[in-house]
Amino acid sequence: MVTCNNISLDQKDIAIETRDLNIYYGSKHAIKNLSMQIKKLDITAFIGPSGCGKSTYLRALNRMNDLIPITKTTGKILFDGININDKNVDLATIRQKIGMVWQKPNPFNKSIYENIVFALKYYGIRQKQILDEIVEDSLRKVALWDEVKDRLHKSALALSGGQQQRLCIARAIATKPEILLLDEPTSALDPISSGKIEELLFELKQDYTIIIVTHNMQQAGRISSYTAFFLLGDLIEYDETNVIFTNPVVDKTNDYIMGRFG
Amino acid sequence: MNVKVIDKIATVIFYTIAIIITLILFGLLCFILVKGLSGISWDFLTKPPENLRAGGGVGPQIFNSFFLLLLTMLFTIPLGIGGGIYLAEYSKPNTITYAARLVIEVLSSLPSIVVGLFGLLIFVQKLGMGFSLFSGALVLMIFNLPLMIRITEQSLRAVPVEQKEASLAMGISHWKTITSIMLPIALPGIITGTILTAGRAFGEAAALMFTAGMSSPPLDFTNWNPLAPNSPINPFRPASTLAVHIWKINSEGLIPDAAQIAASASAVLVICVLFFNILSRWIGKLIYKKFTAA
Known part of the structure; x- marks a missing residue:
């Protein structure tokens, strides 16, 4: 397979790195020999047709594939100097530092307030004043505070889809992660809500490393600085976003971006 | 067409x-x-039954039914929910799980009279518990466990996987995810299971005749010492429930007004079940609200 990986970063700029990562999903080889580095405090987009392995790869980065018994992951995922693809690492600590947001908004079946403080309370933060501050701070960061401040103790399921998704992002950043993994976060939303989330991600990249899986080429082009194109488990091309979208090296990348397949 | x-x-x-x-x-x-x-009066609801004369009540039987239900639930709910959690969340697809499922299925299709005779042999005789509420509650637990386990398992499996993932992805432990995220969502289903098992406990006669007994000692409702033989809350005394009492006076009652008493006791039983259903749904709603802010 023709692979063109033009991204090689200084050690201090790497948020997370994989080396020779292979993921098997039952008998399917979902990710093949993947080595790539993700830039710190920036947005990296994963694109590719359905079934290319991009979501599987994303889920590997905070070990969510562990939930699916038939997956097997080999190789190294280096984060904060340790290989987190190791049986002995503490999953709780990793997942605290690498947050995740899904395609379908999935707020807990609890109040808006409880959605954000649930994990914090679990980590042992008890003082109401601190919890209140984090709730307000997180909701302000996702521009949801003004819309919900009067109904913090009402059910989160009563919010609109776009609001729910912003709440999920607020929930993810409330635990102060270093990396945010977003699996098609806007594909279930209307264009206006999607636009709000995109603006939000642009703001958030000052504080968080963001990795986003998307099927929306314009979205990848608008918000990301780096783009990786996957096909059938292979990383085909990885470069700065403007290069991928204006002058890709591999023909397949060009074909996909031009909409010739996928 | x-x-x-x-x-x-x-x-x-x-x-x-x-x-x-x-x-x-x-x-x-x-x-x-x-x-x-027409036969229900305050006396009927509070007085003990007569053996030979007309005009007895079913007071102790009503109390026994509710007390036995309480004991049964005390055994069934923790074990049933625990088993359901195990099957839904922890069991691996291996022979042990397969065997467990098979046993549960067989258990759920056992006729209640067989379970009753098993109780008579093991709890009443071998373990020396005698005809008692305790033996009755254990037998009803065996009788109800398969249903309770199955319903808990299904309710937990019906919880959207996104909810579970959202919790685990924040580093929250599996156990905390089950208790704080999944169980509250599964609660309405579990409540339904509880009501179904409770209904069976109210209505069961065959399994109880040989275990809880067909008679009730004279009860002194001012004696709350749980070990006294005439105390209503003594779990080791024999206790006929409403359903057993109905069966007994219908088949071997010597009282002249047996038919009327059986009919009235049946009405009381139906009203009790109805009352319990409404009560538990109401309590379930309160708990659900508390956990979900719905």
Whole structure:
């Protein structure tokens, strides 16, 4: 397979790195020999047709594939100097530092307030004043505070889809992660809500490393600085976003971006 | 035939079925209540039954039914929910799980009389518990566990996987995810299971005749020492429940007004079940609200 990986970063700029990562999903080889580095405090987009392995790869980065018994992951995922693809690492600590947001908004079946403080309370933060501050701070960061401040103790399921998704992002950043993994976060939303989330991600990249899986080429082009194109488990091309979208090296990348397949 | 006509016919058939079922149930309920309500008085609800003369009540039997239900639930709910959690969340697809499922399925299809005789042999005789509420509650637990486990497992499996993932992805432990995220969502289903098992505990007679016994000692409702033989809350005394009492006076009662007493006791039993259903749904709603802010 023709692979063109033009991204090689200084050690201090790497948020997370994989080396020779292979993921098997039952008998399917979902990710093949993947080595790539993700830039710190920036947005990296994963694109590719359905079934290319991009979501599987994303889920590997905070070990969510562990939930699916038939997956097997080999190789190294280096984060904060340790290989987190190791049986002995503490999953709780990793997942605290690498947050995740899904395609379908999935707020807990609890109040808006409880959605954000649930994990914090679990980590042992008890003082109401601190919890209140984090709730307000997180909701302000996702521009949801003004819309919900009067109904913090009402059910989160009563919010609109776009609001729910912003709440999920607020929930993810409330635990102060270093990396945010977003699996098609806007594909279930209307264009206006999607636009709000995109603006939000642009703001958030000052504080968080963001990795986003998307099927929306314009979205990848608008918000990301780096783009990786996957096909059938292979990383085909990885470069700065403007290069991928204006002058890709591999023909397949060009074909996909031009909409010739996928 | 035209698709629209078929659709109309199907609709009519299903409506008819629904109406027939409702009518049968409604008719049955009316029959029981009409025949029974005339005999219900304060005395009937509070007095102990007579052995030879007319005019006895079912006071102790009502109390026994509720007390036995409480004991049964005390055994069934923790074990049933625990088993359901194990099967839904922890069991691996191996032979042990397969065997466990098989046993549960067989257990759920055992006739209650067989479970009763098993109780007589093991709890009443071998373990020396005698005819007692305790033996009765254990037998009802065996009888109800399969249903409780199955319903808990299904309710937990029906929880959207996104909810579970959202919690785990924040580093929250599996156990905390189960108790704080999944169980509250599964609660309405589990409540339904509880009501179903409770209904069976109320209505069961065959399994209880040999375990909880067919008679009740004279009870002194001022004696709350749980070890005294005439104390109502002594779990080791024999206790006939309403359903057993109905069966007993119908088949071997010597009192002249046996038919009327059986009819009235049946009405009381139906009202008790109804009352319990409404109560537990109401409590379930309160708990659900507390956990979900819905």
